[in-house]
Every structure is written in structure tokens, then in C-alpha cells.
Amino acid sequence: MKIMLACALGMSTSILVEKMKEEAKKQGKDYKIWAVDQSLIEEELGNFDVLLLGPQIQHTLRKVKKIVGDQARVAVINPVDYGRGDAASILKFAEKLMEESE
Template sequence: MKRILLVCAAGMSTSLLVNKMNDAAKAKGIDIDIVALPISECSKAAEEVDVVLLGPQVRYQKAQVDSIVAGRVPVEVIEMRAYGTMNGSAILDRALKLIG
């Protein structure tokens, strides 16, 4: 099972996105585990995931997350339009593409 970590300032806005992404995964028949956490808890979960996606509001902390994962997994800032419209399907597709 693939695991996706969504990171934002407090973990609240990404919680809604987790639901949208889970709905999209279910519709596509994909078994996936998606977790949303605040940036302060990112290091705890980063070792157990296949990709880390940052909310646009914490894009300035990408370098910090990059250093936490040390190149083990892809780290990317979620595209602002997809995030703003909570397009779970598009964000899920991007995460899966990053995982490979």
C-alpha cells in the first residue's frame, strides 16, 4: 500500500483534502493511506510514507521537509489551483505520478 503525507500549517485544511483524495482513490479502485499533519509533526511520519505533499501555505518550508526526508521520497508543493478547489482526484494523480 502506498502512503501519502499531506503537510500544512496546522493539519486542518489538509484534512478536508484527505477526504477528497480518499474518495477519488476509492472511485479509482486504489488502496492508499493518506495522512494530514501539521509541519511540526512532519518528521515523525516522513520515514513511513512514499511521498510528501505540502500545502501552498507552507511552501516556504519545503527546504526543511527536503532535509527531513533526505532524498528518500519526493517532496512537492501542491499546485495552488488544485489545492484551492480541493481537487482530490488531480492531487492524488500527481502524488501517484511522483511515487512512480
């Protein structure tokens, strides 16, 4: 699975990405996980299965869903999980989104 995170500048999510990569590896899952600035979402279309938005840009959800269309699942990361850096919960959330799309 390819999971892309997006936030205001791609900085705050970069720490979370590293935690998520470690957690996925620990679980034996070969996921590609990376973060970008929200302005790069359109350029990345077709490269991700799931797009997770940082809570700080949740106001862009409708616009982003319109851009992504049915090419991938899009959702906002739970603010508590995001704040805690709870990589396991966020991975589980991404997996659930993928299951729903199948």
C-alpha cells in the first residue's frame, strides 16, 4: 500500500512518517509512506492509494476529495492520534480506508 500524508508544509508529518515506517516494518508490512506539502497533492495523483491529511488542514478535505476523485481514499488523521504520534492507530486507519474501497 502507498500512503501519502499531506499537511501545511510537509514538516510536521515528516516525523509521523518515520514512526509509521518503523511501525509498518515492525508489523512486517511493506508500505511506501511519505509526506508532502498540500500544494503538491495534484502532482502526486496516481502515486498513492491513501491520502491522509494532517488535522491542521482538515478544512481542505472537500477540495482535496474533489481533486483526488475516485483515484484514492482521502481522510483526515484523528487529531489525538496525530498529536500523540500514534503510528499504529494511523496505519490501522489507512488499512481500514483501503478495505472500504475494495
